[in-house]
Amino acid sequence: MMYLKSLKLEHFRNYRECGVSFCPGINVVYGDNAQGKTNLLEAIFYLSNAKSFRTHSDRELIQFGQEDAGIATELFLGDREYNISVRLSSAARRRLCVNGIPRRTAAEFAGTFRTVLFSPEDLYLVKEGAAVRRKFMDFFLCQIRPRYARALAEYTRLYEHKIRILKDCGEKPSLLSTLEDFNLRLAQAGAVLIHYRALFSSLLSQTAAGIHSDFSGGTEVLSIRYKTVKTVPDPAAQPKEILPFLLEHQKGLYRAEIETRSCLSGPHKDDLEIDINGKPAKSFASQGQTRTAALSMKLAERELHCGDGGEYPVLLLDDVLSELDPRRQEFVLNRITGGQVFVTCCEDERLGRLLDGAVYHVETGTVK
Numbered sequence: 001m002m003y004l005k006s007l008k009l010e011h012f013r014n015y016r017e018c019g020v021s022f023c024p025g026i027n028v029v030y031g032d033n034a035q036g037k038t039n040l041l042e043a044i045f046y047l048s049n050a051k052s053f054r055t056h057s058d059r060e061l062i063q064f065g066q067e068d069a070g071i072a073t074e075l076f077l078g079d080r081e082y083n084i085s086v087r088l089s090s091a092a093r094r095r096l097c098v099n100g101i102p103r104r105t106a107a108e109f110a111g112t113f114r115t116v117l118f119s120p121e122d123l124y125l126v127k128e129g130a131a132v133r134r135k136f137m138d139f140f141l142c143q144i145r146p147r148y149a150r151a152l153a154e155y156t157r158l159y160e161h162k163i164r165i166l167k168d169c170g171e172k173p174s175l176l177s178t179l180e181d182f183n184l185r186l187a188q189a190g191a192v193l194i195h196y197r198a199l200f201s202s203l204l205s206q207t208a209a210g211i212h213s214d215f216s217g218g219t220e221v222l223s224i225r226y227k228t229v230k231t232v233p234d235p236a237a238q239p240k241e242i243l244p245f246l247l248e249h250q251k252g253l254y255r256a257e258i259e260t261r262s263c264l265s266g267p268h269k270d271d272l273e274i275d276i277n278g279k280p281a282k283s284f285a286s287q288g289q290t291r292t293a294a295l296s297m298k299l300a301e302r303e304l305h306c307g308d309g310g311e312y313p314v315l316l317l318d319d320v321l322s323e324l325d326p327r328r329q330e331f332v333l334n335r336i337t338g339g340q341v342f343v344t345c346c347e348d349e350r351l352g353r354l355l356d357g358a359v360y361h362v363e364t365g366t367v368k
């Protein structure tokens with residue numbers, strides 16, 4: 001099992017100094033607005049990902065008026081104990097350590113333990129444009145498949161280059177001669193993305209549907225379908241089998257790409273179509289249904305992590321209980337089993353539904 005035994009914060013956001021122990025099951029953190037609940041989850045997320053989910057600037061994490069900040073945890077993983085720590089400084093490079101040994105890069109540090117986060121922004125997974133859903137797929141796949149991460153980096157680089165060629169070819173028509181090579185390499189990297197996204201989506205769809213059904217007491221059917229380049233007959237096929245179909249699609253759009261000066265063909269337009277009871281969730285889901293669907297997708301992501309690594313990741317649920325009816329709240333508090341969970345909420349009256357686990361009260365940067 002993977003779980004955080006304790007957390008120490010020093011000058012992190014609104015925490016001056018704080019040490020807290022956690023239980024291996026569900027940990028509910030409640031308190032009024034702006035007391036430090038999300039900050040606590042942010043610290044745990046940082047230890048797992050070497051970055052915040054709210055800001056790109058580490059300086060923002062250091063308490064106002066201070067020069068450095070620290071986050072540290074004792075973590076159980078399998079039957080071993082790890083000490084993971086981060087030191088942030090406004091004047092020097094940050095220090096990332098596992099068991100006292102410095103890790104030079106985020107890639108070397110991140111992933112010692114895994115987290116799955118649900119924050120209010122994840123409602124965009126259901127309601128917003130396709131980019132959010134592609135990011136969701138990419139974030140998961142990059143963590144577990146290095147080949148995918150390499151293909152994505154290559155695709156992004158080539159895509160940006162191709163866009164520049166298409167923009168500049170009006171003034172410099174000679175640039176067009178390089179397009180063929182870019183298109184081939186884009187399609188090669190794109191075929192890898194499509195293959196992995198298709199496998200992921202199919203597992204995600206099955207798992208999230210089962211969770212959503214339980215969550216809604218059997219009243220709702222969630223379905224998720226992967227949408228990619230339409231000439232590809234079987235997106236789960238091996239990349240080399242996908243490649244000719246991508247090249248065919250690119251060919252069909254060659255003129256249009258030059259006329260519109262934009263890249264129209266490839267998996268950078270992929271999406272996940274999400275329906276609830278046969279209707280597009282984007283247009284028709286209520287707020288509670290949207291939250292249930294987004295949360296089911298995140299809980300499915302947690303199951304897929306477990307299927308891949310053999311351990312449940314630590315689940316961080318920020319402000320998930322509001323807008324859910326009592327039965328759905330009960331599901332969150334009591335039916336997510338198998339790994340450690342952190343849930344933040346505002347009022348403690350909901351906690352009457354909590355059967356097991358530990359409750360913490362956060363007030364102006366202190367945890368009791």
Ligand SMILES: Nc1ncnc2c1ncn2[C@@H]1O[C@H](COP(=O)(O)OP(=O)(O)OP(=O)(O)O)[C@@H](O)[C@H]1O
Pocket residue numbers: 012013014015031032033034035036037038039040059060061062063064319346
């Ligand atoms: N670098 C910092 N130094 C000191 N305080 C900070 C820093 N960054 C943020 N804060 C403070 O942290 C508080 C917000 O904490 P947090 O986002 O954890 O709130 P929360 O308890 O999750 O509230 P809500 O229920 O409203 O989401 C704010 O009062 C903010 O001013």
